[in-house]
Amino acid sequence: MLEVLEEQLVEYQGTLIIVSHDREFLDNVVTSVLVFEEDGKIEEYIGGYSDWVKRGKHLKIADTLDHPSGHLVDHETTSTAAAKKPAVKLSYKFQRELDSLPGLIDQLEQDIALLEEQTADPDFFNRPFTETQPVLDQLAEKQQALDAAAERWVELEEMKG
Template sequence: PARAHAPVRTLSGGERNRLLLARLFARPANVLVLDEPTNDLDIDTLELLEELLLDYEGTVFLVSHDRSFMDHVCTSTLCFEGAGVWLEYEGGVSDYLEQSARRAALSQNIEKSETSAQSDIHPANTKQSASSEPSFDQQAARSKRKLSYKEQRELDNMPEHIAELEAEQNQIQNMLADSDIYRQAPERAAQLHTRSQQIEEALLQALERWQELETL
């Protein structure tokens, strides 16, 4: 009790942080901006902060190096991609790392496909081997099953299909970036979040199918 009346200047760093958080949540607000809120907090206070943020009905902008804390409380993560580009990812840091890895794999696969298509249009001049025996690469090519007409069409259309999914996802992210949608149309915001997750799954399935078709 006596400690509760102590001057702020006599408090430790952790005690000052707890005091600031107590004042913050005691005031009515629909937006919170927190910069490294977990610094110098003990386990009990950290768990209490997580509970308060999970129950908070407003919007929270959070900056933190505590990955576990962000995974527990964040519903979306804004990441700087370079060249002035910011992208929003569903979930916390772990979800961001997984989704960004998928995006990088998709981009790499698209680049490989475009490079392969260009090489088919402009084949390099190569010398034929004087040997009459087929090379290992030629034998592997012969043993490779030829795609059916339907499979070839699916493979040819895959880059366009992925581009359409990414375009729709970017459109949804731009709509969700408008904070008014959560206040004026919360049901619509929930539908957009659900659709964004469906697109992530569709992108992963498209990538797996693309790799499958290329290895047939």
């Protein structure tokens, strides 16, 4: 049942705020984590809980807490031990996004090449503004999209380790 929920959340295109104690579930469905820092500020970190821990972060919880078993639990040590686990594979959502980026980047590069061919025509800038400006705007948009896609690809590859 949890896998079905994860798949539905991954497919959802809107924005959700998810609160869960299940760290693996969060790693599988979230794209960023909001963390209340010691100074009272809320910081956003790209990736899931494990990605946040890989950055050397850990929960700031009281050093000891009464456990139902009657034993004292050191949460700092527990979270630090979790940080030392081997790298975890990307969540389903991030892996799908990473897999789609090379195709998107390739398509954007092809679109840019076609637009640059148009602007390279010696008579291009002799045409009316109403003809040239849309091409230049489209070229700028495609270049911006390409830059964003390349940055995201690098970011996801770094997360992957």
